Amino acid sequence: MHVWELDEEIAMASGITKPRSLEVFQTMYEKYFFNVNQSLQLYSIVLDGRVIGRAELGLIDRENGQAAFGIVIGERSSWGKGYGKEAILELLDVAFNALHLHKVYCEVYTFNERSLNMMHSLGFHQDGILREHEFFHEAYHDLAVFSMLEAEFRTAFEKNSK
Template identity: 85%
Template structure:
């Protein structure tokens, strides 16, 4: 990735309505665990709370390609005392799938987590059936911490979640290797 090109930027109010469309997409909903899409009004209200800084443990970013929003990334459950946070990502524009944009966005998000927030660890949970995301986490060098067996009920079936993490020291090793 061209280091001058930023793939993520802080989310803006103008981004939210377009992101709502992704929540209604069956493929994205399946990968993200969305069982009941929210109305646009509920969706916008949720984001408005974010813009009002109601939750200090959440940072939301838009993933950008050619000046248009193609996805969303987040650092959530930010625990400054213990130095960790969860992260999530979705590429909502399906024509942008499989082109490395999500990977670039995650690397930038990790840069924020480790270099700006000075966290010790980031982690995520991926549905065991989401092979694309599992492959991406492996290719980025995340550690497979384990499996939460039958952890989430989704479409009337309990699904395993694979837990991944990366430490700040591991991220630095990856950056040196590039």
């Protein structure tokens, strides 16, 4: 996963301003795994025994029934093959069926056409644009905010499982 962070295109789409050293990267993930808490769940996306990406449910708010999610397919050879879409559907299944959440949401940079297209194809609602919301790589960038409600998931899942 550290190699993905060093890939300029993946880093840009993920909002990584400065790749971390391998040591810092490993320390960060050790903290995730050893200090497991109720507001974050990390998942590996595995294909043929190798990790090709990761997904997460974060900022899990049980009181309000919502969580943010993120995903990255880091293996370029796996891009465009539906693995990200499949992983998001599985993540949504966990969010709505196991965690009994009401809503999941995400933010996508408006320059990230692939992710924007995927959110639309999965039936996410675009809630709005956070204009010039994040500054990195010497410029401000807009973020599109997407959400899906549990009832909408039922429709999207049925459509994508046929």
